[in-house]
Amino acid sequence: MADRVPYELILEHWQKGTVIPFLGAAVCKVGRDATWVRGKGLPDGTELAQELARLVGYDGPMDLRKVAQYAEITGMESAFGEMLREIVGAECDPNELHNLLAEMSANANLSVTTNYDTLLERAMGTRPYDVVIPSPRKEWGVKYFGWLPHDRGWLPNEEHTPDWLTDDQLAKKDLRRRPVIFKMHGTLSDQADKVWENFVITEDDYTAYLSHMPIPTAFFPAFVQRSFLFLGCSLEDSNLRVLLHRLRKHKKGVPSWAIQFKASEAEKRLWQERDVLVYDADINEFMRGVSTERVRQLRCLG
Numbered sequence: 220m221a222d223r224v225p226y227e228l229i230l231e232h233w234q235k236g237t238v239i240p241f242l243g244a245a246v247c248k249v250g251r252d253a254t255w256v257r258g259k260g261l262p263d264g265t266e267l268a269q270e271l272a273r274l275v276g277y278d279g280p281m282d283l284r285k286v287a288q289y290a291e292i293t294g295m296e297s298a299f300g301e302m303l304r305e306i307v308g309a310e311c312d313p314n315e316l317h318n319l320l321a322e323m324s325a326n327a328n329l330s331v332t333t334n335y336d337t338l339l340e341r342a343m344g345t346r347p348y349d350v351v352i353p354s355p356r357k358e359w360g361v362k363y364f365g366w367l368p369h370d371r372g373w374l375p376n377e378e379h380t381p382d383w384l385t386d387d388q389l390a391k392k393d394l395r396r397r398p399v400i401f402k403m404h405g406t407l408s409d410q411a412d413k414v415w416e417n418f419v420i421t422e423d424d425y426t427a428y429l430s431h432m433p434i435p436t437a438f439f440p441a442f443v444q445r446s447f448l449f450l451g452c453s454l455e456d457s458n459l460r461v462l463l464h465r466l467r468k469h470k471k472g473v474p475s476w477a478i479q480f481k482a483s484e485a486e487k488r489l490w491q492e493r494d495v496l497v498y499d500a501d502i503n504e505f506m507r508g509v510s511t512e513r514v515r516q517l518r519c520l521g
Contacts (some may be wrong), residue, residue, distance in 0.1 A: 224498045224505060226512040229476060232446055233327050239445050240320055241459075242332040242339070243452030248502050249314040260311050261336055264453070267306060274302050286359035287421040302419075302477050307335050308407050315506055316450065321346065324398035329441050331401045333458065335418055337373075339400055345372040348398040350388070352381065352406050353419070354431045368521045390437040401438060403458070404428075407489055429461050442466055447475035449495070451502055454486035465494040470494070478505045 224443040233237040244264035247255075262270065268283040275295040277286050290299035298481040308429060313321075320330055321342035347370050354363035365381030366389060383390075414415065419428045434442065443466060452459060454477060463470075474494055479486070480501035487497050500508070 222498075224478065224500050224508055225476075226508045229448060230509065230512055230516070233323055236326040236328065237445050238327050239441060240327060240330045241447050241449045241452060242320075242330065242334060242513055243450065244334060245273070245451035245502055246316050246334070247314070247336075248451070249316045249339075249506055250503070251314070252378075252521065253326055257306070258309065260314075261307065261309065261338070263451075270306060271299060271302060274297055283420065284422045288423065291423075301333075302450070303420075304407060308337075311338070313338045315510075317342035319506075319509070321398075324348070328395065328398045328509050329401065329438065329445075330398070330430075331403060333452075333456075334402070334409045335405060335407055337407055340369070340403055341373050341375075342372050343369070343398065346398065347372055348400060349394065350406065351394075351401045351435060352398060353403070353417075354383065362433075364389050364433070366392065375438070386436050389435050392437070393453060394437050401435070432458075432461055432465060434462070434465075443469045444473065446473055447495070449475070449477035449479075450505070452477065452479075454490055460489065460493070463495065465478070467493060478502065480504075486505075 229238070233240075244262075244267070247261040247263055251260045255266045257270070264283050265281060268281050268286045271283070271290070272278070272286045275286065275290040275293065275298070277289045279285055279289070289301065290296050317338050320339060321344065324330065324343070326345065330339065333501065340348070347368075349369065350365075350367040352365040352367070352387065362385050363383050364386065366384055367379045367381050369379065371377075405417045419425060449459070474496060477490055477495050477497045478500050479497055480499065481501065482490075482497050490497050
């Protein structure tokens with residue numbers, strides 16, 4: 220594992236638009252109390268799993284995928300879904316990292332997240348942006364994506380209905396004109412009827428997802444040519460390893476970075492084999508380092 224986080228290098232790529240921020244569940248811990256309390260911010264993956272496990276009576280290994288699968292096979296799927304929406308859709312402000320991503324989106328116009336919440340969208344404020352999500356209907360196959368343009372930025376009381384496009388149709392859209400958020404595992408719907416809402420969340424969902432890993436062709440050049448910056452992600456996530464494996468023969472000589480506190484030796488080796496440098500820092504330490512480097516750059520300019 221690498222030693223000191225190269226804040227100057229990461230910011231240089233970020234400012235040039237040659238990095239893709241990739242957000243996982245632990246980004247919610249930025250500026251938050253160490254222990255999550257219901258109604259105060261959002262939980263990380265383990266905290267969310269624990270809360271939902273109590274609801275459905277699950278007492279096995281604490282993994283959100285397993286909890287969701289248990290809820291489905293025991294007929295608790297509806298109650299599980301309602302509480303999931305209640306927790307993840309809670310009214311709370313974007314944190315410092317969400318705001319930084321929104322600010323930097325004029326340069327690094329593509330962000331990827333596995334989170335279901337809308338905090339990054341809220342951080343965009345009045346900036347126009349697009350959201351792309353995978354198809355919620357298995358019978359459509361893997362070649363459909365939902366495109367949600369937000370021409371006036373985030374408007375909390377405005378409902379959006381995705382345009383369901385084939386991969387070829389989405390590729391014809393000009394997705395470079397403004398920031399795009401690719402929500403790999405789906406998103407909360409802002410419509411009351413939740414008619415198009417869908418999440419990759421159960422073990423069965425992940426098995427199906429990993430079998431084809433739906434990535435829009437329109438994003439492929441950026442995925443190959445730019446560095447990833449993994450923030451708040453679990454290095455054990457098979458999703459990320461499959462993605463990097465698919466890109467490996469194309470993404471040669473392009474370094475990526477992962478910020479991970481106390482990563483295991485196995486995790487470090489797995490990621491280093493995929494040209495990802497792992498840095499030992501928690502997400503709050505990373506944000507402090509980024510802030511310090513940005514202040515230093517401003518002083519140099521002055």
